[in-house]
Amino acid sequence: MTRRVGTRPxxxxxxxxxxxxxxxxxxxxxxxxSILGRGISDGSVLEVIRxxxxxxxxxxxxxxxxxxxVLTLLAGLxxxxxxxxxxxxxxxxxxxxxxxxxxxxxxxVGAALQATxxxxxxxxxxxGLRLQGTVWAILLAHVVFNVAVVVRIVGxxxxxxxxxxxxxxxxxxxxxxxxxxxxxIPRLAPALWSAAGIVFLFCFTxxxxxxxxxxxTHPTVETEIWRYATQRTDFTTAAALAxxxxxxxxxxxxxxxxxxxxxxxxxxxxxxVPARAVRSVRQALGVAAALLPALVLVVVPLGVLVERSxxxxxxxxxxxxxGLGTSGANGLFVSPLAAVRNSLAYAAxxxxxxxxxxxxxxxxxxxxxxxxxxxxxxxxxxxLGTSAVTLGFGMLIALDSPPLDLRTSRIIVPIxxxxxxxxxxxxxxxxxxxxxxxxxREAAAVLGASPTRARREVDLPIAARSLLVGAAFSxxxxxxxxxxxxxxxxxxAPTVPVAMFRxxxxxxxxxxxxxxxxGTLLAGLTAVSVLVIERLRPKDALGW
Amino acid sequence: xxxxxxxxxxLVAERLxxxxxxxxxxxxxxxxxxxxxxxxxxxxSGCGKSTLLRVLAGLEIADAGRVAWDGADLTRRAVxxxxxxxxxxxxxxxxxxxxxxxxxxxVRMQGADRAGRERRVAEVLELVGLGGFEARTVxxxxxxxxxxxxxxxxxxxxxxxxxxxxxxGSLDRTLRDRLARDLRAVxxxxxxxxxxxxxxxxxxxxxxxxxxxxxxxxxxxxxPAAQVWADPQTExxxxxxxxxxxxxxxxxxxxxxxxxxHSVVVREAAISLxxxxxxxxxxxxxxxxxxxxxxxxxATSQITxxxxxxxxxxxxxxxxxxxxxxxxxxxxxxxxxxHVVALRPDLPAVPG
Numbered sequence: 014m015t016r017r018v019g020t021r022p023x024x025x026x027x028x029x030x031x032x033x034x035x036x037x038x039x040x041x042x043x044x045x046x047s048i049l050g051r052g053i054s055d056g057s058v059l060e061v062i063r064x065x066x067x068x069x070x071x072x073x074x075x076x077x078x079x080x081x082x083v084l085t086l087l088a089g090l091x092x093x094x095x096x097x098x099x100x101x102x103x104x105x106x107x108x109x110x111x112x113x114x115x116x117x118x119x120x121x122v123g124a125a126l127q128a129t130x131x132x133x134x135x136x137x138x139x140x141g142l143r144l145q146g147t148v149w150a151i152l153l154a155h156v157v158f159n160v161a162v163v164v165r166i167v168g169x170x171x172x173x174x175x176x177x178x179x180x181x182x183x184x185x186x187x188x189x190x191x192x193x194x195x196x197x198i199p200r201l202a203p204a205l206w207s208a209a210g211i212v213f214l215f216c217f218t219x220x221x222x223x224x225x226x227x228x229x230t231h232p233t234v235e236t237e238i239w240r241y242a243t244q245r246t247d248f249t250t251a252a253a254l255a256x257x258x259x260x261x262x263x264x265x266x267x268x269x270x271x272x273x274x275x276x277x278x279x280x281x282x283x284x285x286v287p288a289r290a291v292r293s294v295r296q297a298l299g300v301a302a303a304l305l306p307a308l309v310l311v312v313v314p315l316g317v318l319v320e321r322s323x324x325x326x327x328x329x330x331x332x333x334x335x336g337l338g339t340s341g342a343n344g345l346f347v348s349p350l351a352a353v354r355n356s357l358a359y360a361a362x363x364x365x366x367x368x369x370x371x372x373x374x375x376x377x378x379x380x381x382x383x384x385x386x387x388x389x390x391x392x393x394x395x396x397l398g399t400s401a402v403t404l405g406f407g408m409l410i411a412l413d414s415p416p417l418d419l420r421t422s423r424i425i426v427p428i429x430x431x432x433x434x435x436x437x438x439x440x441x442x443x444x445x446x447x448x449x450x451x452x453x454r455e456a457a458a459v460l461g462a463s464p465t466r467a468r469r470e471v472d473l474p475i476a477a478r479s480l481l482v483g484a485a486f487s488x489x490x491x492x493x494x495x496x497x498x499x500x501x502x503x504x505x506a507p508t509v510p511v512a513m514f515r516x517x518x519x520x521x522x523x524x525x526x527x528x529x530x531x532g533t534l535l536a537g538l539t540a541v542s543v544l545v546i547e548r549l550r551p552k553d554a555l556g557w
Numbered sequence: 558x559x560x561x562x563x564x565x566x567x568l569v570a571e572r573l574x575x576x577x578x579x580x581x582x583x584x585x586x587x588x589x590x591x592x593x594x595x596x597x598x599x600x601x602s603g604c605g606k607s608t609l610l611r612v613l614a615g616l617e618i619a620d621a622g623r624v625a626w627d628g629a630d631l632t633r634r635a636v637x638x639x640x641x642x643x644x645x646x647x648x649x650x651x652x653x654x655x656x657x658x659x660x661x662x663x664v665r666m667q668g669a670d671r672a673g674r675e676r677r678v679a680e681v682l683e684l685v686g687l688g689g690f691e692a693r694t695v696x697x698x699x700x701x702x703x704x705x706x707x708x709x710x711x712x713x714x715x716x717x718x719x720x721x722x723x724x725x726g727s728l729d730r731t732l733r734d735r736l737a738r739d740l741r742a743v744x745x746x747x748x749x750x751x752x753x754x755x756x757x758x759x760x761x762x763x764x765x766x767x768x769x770x771x772x773x774x775x776x777x778x779x780x781p782a783a784q785v786w787a788d789p790q791t792e793x794x795x796x797x798x799x800x801x802x803x804x805x806x807x808x809x810x811x812x813x814x815x816x817x818x819h820s821v822v823v824r825e826a827a828i829s830l831x832x833x834x835x836x837x838x839x840x841x842x843x844x845x846x847x848x849x850x851x852x853x854x855x856a857t858s859q860i861t862x863x864x865x866x867x868x869x870x871x872x873x874x875x876x877x878x879x880x881x882x883x884x885x886x887x888x889x890x891x892x893x894x895x896h897v898v899a900l901r902p903d904l905p906a907v908p909g
Contacts, residue, residue: 452649455616458636459643461666461714467637470662474653 044407089163118493123225371438401496434487657691663714827896
C-alpha cells in the first residue's frame with residue numbers, strides 16, 4: 014500500500030498521547046469512577062432512583078433545561094445572523110460583550126440578575142410582578158448566561174454557508190419564511206444541534222444560577238448533589254444522584270453528536286463568506302431589532318451589577334471597593350482582595366495545565382483521523398458536561414490517600430479548574446489544526462523542511478493564536494469556576510466566587526455591596542480576557 | 558536489485574508503479590529528463606500525471622521502481638533532501654507569511670543568514686517581475702501574482718529540477734498564455750530542467766520542448782513536441798492533442814488515403830481548397846465538397862466540409878481559413894498524402 018510521506022512512528026504518538034490520558038485518567042475518570050463505585054457498592058443507587066422525589070427532581074431539571082435551551086436559541090439566533098452576515102461596526106466588540114456573562118461565574122450572573130429584579134421591583138414577595146425565586150428567573154438567567162454560546166457556534170457556522178444558496182431559492186420563487194424553513198434551518202442544523210446540546214448541558218448541570226435566583230424552592234439534581242454532600246453529609250444519595258446525572262449527560266452527548274453528524278452536509282466554505290454592508294435604513298432597523306434581545310439581556314444585568322457595586326448608603330461612591338481590602342467581620346478569614354489574588358494565581362496555574370494537556374490532546378485528536386479522532390474528541394468534551402459539583406465531590410473523596418493525598422494541597426484547585434478549561438482549549442485548537450492544508454506541509458517539505466520542522470513552521474504559527482484563545486478562555490473560566498472550587502478550596506484561601514457566595518450569605522447591606530464590588534471586579538477581569546480573545550482570534554477562525 | 562546501475566545525467570525514473578487500493582495510478586512508468594530539458598507531462602485528468610509528479614518529489618512512495626538524479630539513487634531519500642522544487646496547483650502559499658517570507662522559506666531551510674536570504678528573495682522576485690513585493694500579504698495577491706510568487710518560492714532555493722503541477726490551471730485563458738510564455742523564458746534563462754504537468758495541450762506547447770502523453774497510468778507517447786504533434790501515433794494522442802480530422806480506416810480508404818486497416822490523422826496542412834477541380838498537385842485528384850458549417854474563431858474561422866465519397870455518406874473535414882465561404886458553397890478539396898499520418902489503435906509507445 015502506498016502511504017503518505019511524513020507520518021511519524023506510532024511510538025512517538027503514544028508518548029504524546031500518554032500525558033492527556035494520564036491527566037484525565039487520574040484527575041477526572043478516577044474520581045468520577047470512585048463516585049460510581051461508592052453508589053453502586055452499597056446498592057443504594059436503585060433505591061434512590063426509585064424514590065418519587067428523585068423522579069420529580071429529574072423531571073424538573075430536564076424541563077427547565079429544555080425550556081431554557083429553546084428560549085436561548087430564540088434570543089440568540091437573530092444576533093447570530095448579524096454576527097455572521099452583516100458588517101456592523103464593532104462586530105468583535107459585540108461578540109466580546111455577549112460572551113462576558115458566559116465566562117463570568119454563574120454566581121455573578123445570578124447576583125446581577127437578583128440585583129436587577131430588586132432594582133426594577135420584581136422581587137415583591139406579596140403580589141405584584143415577582144420574578145425572584147421563580148422558575149422564570151431561572152430560565153431568564155440561563156438565557157443571559159448562554160446566549161453567547163448560540164451566537165458564537167451558530168454565528169460562526171452560519172458565516173461559512175454560501176448565501177447564494179438562499180438567493181437561488183428566492184429566485185426560484187420561495188418567500189423569506191420558506192427559505193428560512195426549507196433552506197436555511199436545514200443547513201444550519203448541525204450548528205443548531207451543537208449549540209443546543211451545549212446549552213442544555215450547562216442548564217442541566219447549572220448550579221450557581223439555581224442557588225442564587227431560584228432559591229431553595231427550586232432544587233435541581235446538581236444543587237441536590239451539593240446539598241446532600243455538604244449539608245446533610247449523605248454521601249450515598251449524593252453519589253446516586255451524581256451517577257444519574259452522569260448517565261444522562263453521556264447519553265445526551267452521544268445523541269447530540271449523532272444528530273450533529275446526521276445533519277451535517279459538509280457543504281461549507283473553508284473560510285467565512287464576507288459579511289455584507291447595511292445599505293438602507295430598513296436594514297439598519299432590522300439589524301438593531303435582531304440584536305436587541307441578546308443585548309438587553311446581557312447589558313442590563315451587567316449595568317445593574319456595576320451600579321449596585323457603587324451604591325453606598327443612599328448615594329454612590331467607592332466605599333464598597335475600599336472595603337474589599339479589609340478583613341473584618343465579613344465571614345471570610347481573609348480580606349476579599351486576598352480572594353482576588355488567590356483567584357488569579359489559581360487561574361494562572363490552571364491555564365498552564367489546560368494548555369499543556371489540551372494542546373497535546375488536540376494534536377493527538379487531529380492526528381488520529383476522522384473515526385478514532387471523533388471518539389477522542391467526544392471523550393474530551395465529557396468534563397464539560399460533567400457537573401462541576403460531581404467533579405469537586407469526586408476529587409474530594411477519591412484523592413484522599415497516598416500517593417495522591419491532594420485534599421489539603423493547594424494544587425487540587427487549579428487541577429479541577431484545568432479539567433473545566435481543557436475542553437475549551439481543545440475546542441479552539443482542533444478546528445484550526447484540522448484546517449491546516451496538508452499541501453502546506455508538503456510545500457515546506459519540498460522546500461527543504463524536515464517533517465518536524467514542517468510542523469513547527471506551518472502548524473504552529475497557524476495554531477498559536479487558537480492556542481492563546483483557548484488559554485484566555487480557560488483563564489476566564491478558571492477565574493469564575495465555582496461548583497468544583499467550592500468543594501476544594503481551603504477556608505483560609507477562598508477564590509472570588511467562593512468569597513462572593515459567603516458575602517452574599519451574610520446579612521447586611523455593606524457585605525452585599527462588597528459582593529457586588531467583587532462581582533464587578535471579576536466581571537472586569539473576565540471582560541479583559543475576553544477582549545484579549547477577540548483581539549487574538551483570527552478573523553476567519555473556526556470553533557469558538 | 559543488487560546490481561549497481563549507472564544512471565545517466567539528470568533525472569532517471571525507472572519502472573515506477575503506484576497503487577491506491579485496487580486502482581493503479583501509475584503503471585510501470587519510466588521517464589528521463591536531461592539537464593536543462595523542459596518536459597510537458599500531459600493527459601486527461603485522472604491519468605496519473607500528478608501522482609507521478611508527487612512520486613518524483615518524494616511526497617508519495619512508489620510501490621515499485623526507482624528514481625535517480627545524476628546517477629545517485631533517490632528512491633528512499635526524504636522529500637526535503639531531494640533539492641527538487643515543486644509548484645503546486647493553487648500554489649499552496651503559506652497564508653500566515655508575507656510574500657518575502659514565503660519566497661525566503663527554502664533558503665532559510667538551507668541555513669542562509671538574513672542578509673543572504675533577503676538578497677536571494679529580492680533576486681528571484683525581480684526575476685518573476687514582482688520586485689519590491691516582499692512585504693505584501695498573500696491574501697492581497699491577484700491570481701497571476703500568486704502564481705508568480707509561487708514560482709519565485711520554488712526557484713529561490715535553486716532546485717536542480719522543477720516540478721510544476723498544473724500551476725496555471727486556475728487562471729483565465731489570456732493570463733495563462735502570458736504566464737506560460739514568461740515561465741518558459743525564466744526556465745530557459747536559468748537552464749533549469751523541469752517537468753510541467755498540464756491537461757491543456759496549448760500550454761504544453763508554450764512551455765515545453767518535449768511532450769510526454771499519459772493515459773490510464775501509462776506513458777503512451779514521448780518525444781519532441783513538434784514531432785509528437787506531427788506524428789501522434791495513436792488515436793488517443795491525436796484526439797488529445799487537438800487534431801480535428803481523425804478518420805477511421807474505412808473512411809480514409811474511401812477518400813483514397815491510408816491503407817484500409819489503419820486510422821489516419823489528416824493534418825490541416827494536407828487540406829487545400831480550390832474553386833475548380835484543376836490539375837493541382839500531381840497524382841492527387843480533387844474531390845467535390847460542400848460547406849456545411851462555419852464557426853467564427855476571431856482571426857480565422859473553422860469551416861466544416863462535407864466531402865463526397867462514392868457509395869457512402871459525406872466525410873466531414875474541418876479546416877481553418879482566414880475568409881470563410883458561406884454555408885452551402887461548393888468547393889474542391891485536395892488532400893496531400895505527405896501530411897496524412899497513419900495511426901495505430903492505442904499502442905503504448907516504447908520509452909526513449
